[in-house]
Amino acid sequence: MLAGIGQAAAEATEHFADPRGALGVARGAAAAEVSAALTARTQDCISTEFKPTRCALADNALNADIHYGATHRDRRWAFVSVRWQSDPTGNAVEAKGLVFVAENGSGFRLFGQIDLVGDSVSDVVFEPGRITYATNYLRPDDSRSNPTGRRRYEIPLGANGIGPVAIQRTGFGATSVQSQPQPDGALQLVKRLYEAGEDYAAIFGGSAAASATHSPGLAKVVREAMPLSRRCPIYDGDPRLGGAQGAGGPTRMRYDVEAGRNAVDRRTIMVTAAQAEAPKVVSRTRVVLIPAPGGWRIDDLVTEGMPGYRATLADASARCRSARSR
Known part of the structure; x- marks a missing residue:
């Protein structure tokens, strides 16, 4: 906890x-x-x-x-x-x-x-x-x-x-970050993602604003999945909480920036979050980011014990196309 x-x-x-x-x-x-x-x-x-x-x-x-x-x-x-x-x-x-x-x-x-x-x-x-x-x-x-x-x-x-x-908008205070001379753009992007309240569709949907936060690879997968979701159960949940349904948005976040040899071209931030509807249910999601000309972009979200967001979307989209082609 x-x-x-x-x-x-x-x-x-x-x-x-x-x-x-x-x-x-x-x-x-x-x-x-x-x-x-x-x-x-x-x-x-x-x-x-x-x-x-x-x-x-x-x-x-x-x-x-x-x-x-x-x-x-x-x-x-x-x-x-x-x-x-x-x-x-x-x-x-x-x-x-x-x-x-x-x-x-x-x-x-x-x-x-x-x-x-x-x-x-x-x-x-x-x-x-x-x-x-x-x-x-x-x-x-x-x-x-x-x-x-x-x-x-x-x-x-x-x-x-x-x-x-x-x-309810609950504190985003407990953050463990190494001291850096400049603001951490990757961390700020992840904070905006988790502080978006329940309207995560504005970030994960197919809008231009959402695409601006995604890596090219993630944007492509989301863009292909959106039209299929009208016919198939592609993804019904909050990617920030490992696909939890009706979770009411994450609350009481903790962000831990993971340093590594590839910190220049790849960043990972572990987010520990409770659910607004079940404060005692805690998830740990690794947010993977890659650099782009305009700053960092989210490349994937992988919650412990769950497949990654990109892989889940891609697999569900493939199954939907297969079913339609029969």
């Missing part, structure tokens, strides 16, 4: 759920404060007579969860997520988040309320300065009723309040 993960995050120690409303989550140390917040009439709603009105979250809640955790021995948190309908005459579902804090032995108080992204909150983690959670999201070919993607989002915890919710 990467150094520092255990010290940086404290998992929720308690979790209560109410599958048929919201008041059932008013349990644990923050029960009274949670109940008061859920029944406060401060929300804009539509009545059953189709008229604007004010209502409580508990009035139209479908279900709710509460997670307890701590980021310091003198600071405890309670995070309540509520799925509710502001207009019970329709079918639109919204998600609200309420964050409570208890400091220095005092009781819990409402720290802030926020609109959540996603309505299937799970895997809640409390960290200094934020709360992160996982939720489902629609991938391109999903039906609206059956999302298969997973993403992690974060709720910033500031000195005076919370939010807004954003896609």
